Every structure is written in structure tokens, then in C-alpha cells.
Amino acid sequence: MSADRDPFPESDRLGDFPHPRTVTSLIGQSEAEQAIFDAFMSGRMPHAWLFTGPKGIGKATLAWRAARFLLRFGMPEIAGAARATDMSVPDDHPVARQIASHSHPNILTIRRPWDEKLKRFKTVLTVDEVRKTMDFFGMSAGAGGWRIAIIDSADEMNISAENALLKVLEEPPPQCAFFLVSHQPGRLLPTIRSRCRALHLKPLSEDAIADILVANDVKAKPDERRAIAQLADGSAGRALAIADSGGLDLYGEIVSLLIDLPRLDVRALHKLADKIARRGADEAWHTAIELLSDWLQRMIRTGAGAPTQPDLVPGENAAMSRLAQTTGLDRWVEVWEKITETVARAEALNTDRKLVILNIFSMLESVANERASAHQGA
Structure with missing residues (x-):
């Protein structure tokens, strides 16, 4: 039986899309893959790798791909006798099927x-989870000789968990x-x-992202x-x-509201x-908040002279320029930070989400109005 089989949901899985351990292809990260492949083939494979970068770019997929290899x-x-040139392993290989x-x-x-009692994931990766590595690496390895631990994500460890991991990293067992x-x-x-x-x-x-959407059978037109x-x-x-x-x-709905600022279509x-x-709309909520936050950041960058992206909603770049035109981009930075804090606090306190979004747009309306007034008085 696997060392980490459990009956619970997986915190490192996105919706109903395949878990990274089942994805045997890796799109857009060939340089990173080559670095691991070269280290292994040279006989100088480090015992610990730290895969960094923004969320969702393939770090976990790379980790599982390296583990299969x-x-x-x-x-x-x-691997040399098999003329391997990368870390690919066929879907039907016994190792791939087991993983x-x-x-x-x-x-x-x-x-x-x-957390079985609360029916949700704990907010941190605990020391008890990390201590599982001690028993795991104390076992004799089966076929293949390697024992592999994937920590996803390491950022979620509390300090006790980090210290427990450090002890194992300081004295790594062979072929781990x-x-x-x-x-x-x-x-x-x-x-x-x-x-x-x-x-x-x-x-x-x-x-690369468009290719990944196709690979995951996302039903969308090419322009979408x-x-x-x-x-x-x-x-x-x-x-x-x-x-x-x-x-x-x-x-489209968010930007349509933003374009009309300082007027606000209440309905x-x-x-x-x-x-x-x-x-039940958790994914839509988190997506909407991220899209709104990103739009405001792009508006601030536009005001600072950064290049614009093509309009996805007609008139959005013009609206960004208009809202950011007057002096004091620091005011928009301030409201963006306040929105971020408002969302974080609301999540921690389980505040009514509708009230949160209404308050956010009330803040934006207020700032847009004060800037419009400043512009008129100039």
C-alpha cells in the first residue's frame, strides 16, 4: 500500500481537473525538466529540490514527473541503456499506474x-505530517531503490513542521x-x-496555456x-x-461595472x-476577487506608464487610463491594499460575501468620485 494513501479530499487538487500525479505530460517547462534530467544522468542528483515560481505553472506536475522517472x-x-532523453514515462507503465x-x-x-471534525483542510501543514517522513525514510525501499517525498506546498508548513523537515534534510538517507x-x-x-x-x-x-486548456478538454472557442x-x-x-x-x-460583468466608475450600476x-x-460558489467567488484585484493592479501600472494588454472588454484600457490619469496613484494603491485586507478579514471571520463585494465597489465608487471631483476642480 502507498505510504500516503488516504480517504480524504486532496488539498493540492484543482476542482475536478486531473491531479498532477496523473498528468504524465509537462507543457512549457522544458528547461526545468532538463536541469533535473541532467543532474540525474550525471550521477550527481541532489537529495532535495526546491521548485519555486507562481502558483499553477507546473511545479507539482514537474515533481510528480521527476518522481515517476x-x-x-x-x-x-x-536510463542511458533505455536511451531516455527526457523524464517522460508512458501512462501505461506500471510505475505510472501505481502513482x-x-x-x-x-x-x-x-x-x-x-480535519474530519470540521470537514475542511487545516490552514497549515502540521508537524505531525512532516514527521511521517521519519518512518517513511526508515523503511526499506522497494523496487527501484528510490524513496521520494513531495511536499506541496512547503509554504504552508508552520515553524514546528519546518524544524522537523530540517532535521531530515540535514541527515538525508541514501537514495532519497x-x-x-x-x-x-x-x-x-x-x-x-x-x-x-x-x-x-x-x-x-x-x-502553452492554450495548449494546456486543450489537453484538459476545456470546451472553449479559440478566441475564448x-x-x-x-x-x-x-x-x-x-x-x-x-x-x-x-x-x-x-x-465581463466586473469590468463593465469598473468602466462606468464613478457611476455605479446598482442593479x-x-x-x-x-x-x-x-x-456553493466558492470557485466563482475566488476567481472574481482575483480578476478584480488584477484589473486594479493593471490600472495602476497603466497609470505608471506600463504597456497595456489588448481589450477583452471594449473600452477597458481607456477606462484604466481615465481612472489613473490624475495625480496620486498612491491613492489607488491604498484602496487596492484595503480591498485585499477586507477580503482576507472577511474570509477569516466568515463574513457575508455579498456584503463584502458591495462594500468593495462602494470603496471604488468613492475613490473614483473624489478623483473626478479633483479633476473637475483643476
Whole structure:
């Protein structure tokens, strides 16, 4: 039986899309893959890797791909004899099937645990989860010789968990591999970072994201895929979330409200709030908040002279320029920060989401009005 089989939901899975351990292809991260492949084939494979970069760009997929490769070949001589040129393993290979079914004995996944009492994931990756590595690496490895631990994401460890991991990293057992997935490596202890080989993955191109949408059977027209890829900002995970939650329609509704500022269509606002605040609409809520936050950040960058992206909603770039035209971009930065704090506090206190979105647009309306007044008085 796998070292990490459990009956609970998986905190590192996006909606109904395939879990990274079942995805045997890797799109857009060939340089990162080559670095691991070369290290293995040279016989100088580090015992710990730290995969960094924004969320959703393929870090976990790369970790599972590397795990399959190590468990299939075991030694560089075997991979060389098989004329391997990358880390691909066929879907029907026994190792791939075992990993996909969560039944390979030589692999351990460390992630936020499920709280059976509260029926939700814990907010941090606890020390008890990390301590599982001690028993795991104390076992004899099965076929393939390697024992592999994937920590996704390492950023979620509390300090006790980090210290427990550090003890294992300081005295690694032979033929082991740690793959740490990190979106914010600066949050990790410097001593953990120093014991890993860091591999920074780059945001994906829009073409790569479009290919990933096709690979995941996302039903969208070519122009819709391009729009989703543009909004995804280099993250395939985000692109899938946008596609899965009706993000393009949400974006259109949000931007239509923003374009009209300082006027506010109250009826349209309530319609949007009802849609994303209703019970069971968590994905739509999170997608909408991210899209709104990103639009405001792009508006601020536009005011600072950054290049614009093509309009996805007619008139949005003109609206960005108009709203950012007057002096004091710091005021927009201030309101963006306040919105971020408002959302975080609301999530922590389980505040009514409709009230949150109404308050957010009230803030935006107020700032747009004060800037309009300043512009008229100039």
C-alpha cells in the first residue's frame, strides 16, 4: 500500500481537473525538466529540490514527473541503456499506474491534512505530517531503490513542521529525494533553502496555456482560450480555474461595472454579488476577487506608464487610463491594499460575501468620485 494513501479530499487538487500525479505530460517547462534530467544522468542528483515560481505553472506536475522517472529507472545507467532523453514515462507503465492510483510504496505526499471534525483542510501543514517522513525514510525501499517525498506546498508548513523537515534534510538517507513545491520561498527557513537545489520555474506563455486548456478538454472557442490565457497571467492552474468557474463572463460583468466608475450600476452590482456570493460558489467567488484585484493592479501600472494588454472588454484600457490619469496613484494603491485586507478579514471571520463585494465597489465608487471631483476642480 502507498505510504500516503488516504480517504480524504486532496488539498493540492484543482476542482475536478486531473491531479498532477496523473498528468504524465509537462507543457512549457522544458528547461526545468532538463536541469533535473541532467543532474540525474550525471550521477550527481541532489537529495532535495526546491521548485519555486507562481502558483499553477507546473511545479507539482514537474515533481510528480521527476518522481515517476526516478522510480522507473532508478539509476542513470539504466536510463542511458533505455536511451531516455527526457523524464517522460508512458501512462501505461506500471510505475505510472501505481502513482496515479496512489499505491506506490516508495512515494510519500506531505500536504495540509483534512480535519474530519470540521470537514475542511487545516490552514497549515502540521508537524505531525512532516514527521511521517521519519518512518517513511526508515523503511526499506522497494523496487527501484528510490524513496521520494513531495511536499506541496512547503509554504504552508508552520515553524514546528519546518524544524522537523530540517532535521531530515540535514541527515538525508541514501537514495532519497525531496521535492518541495513553493510559491513563496522567502517564507521558508533560510536553512531549508540552503539544503535544497533551487529551481525557479517561469510563468507559462499564452500559447502553452492554450495548449494546456486543450489537453484538459476545456470546451472553449479559440478566441475564448486566448482570452483565458491572457487573464491567467502565466498560470495554467489559474486558467483552468477561470474556465471552470465561468471566469470570462465574470470578468465581463466586473469590468463593465469598473468602466462606468464613478457611476455605479446598482442593479448589475447586486446581480454580480448574488452570483458569486451564493452557497456553493466558492470557485466563482475566488476567481472574481482575483480578476478584480488584477484589473486594479493593471490600472495602476497603466497609470505608471506600463504597456497595456489588448481589450477583452471594449473600452477597458481607456477606462484604466481615465481612472489613473490624475495625480496620486498612491491613492489607488491604498484602496487596492484595503480591498485585499477586507477580503482576507472577511474570509477569516466568515463574513457575508455579498456584503463584502458591495462594500468593495462602494470603496471604488468613492475613490473614483473624489478623483473626478479633483479633476473637475483643476
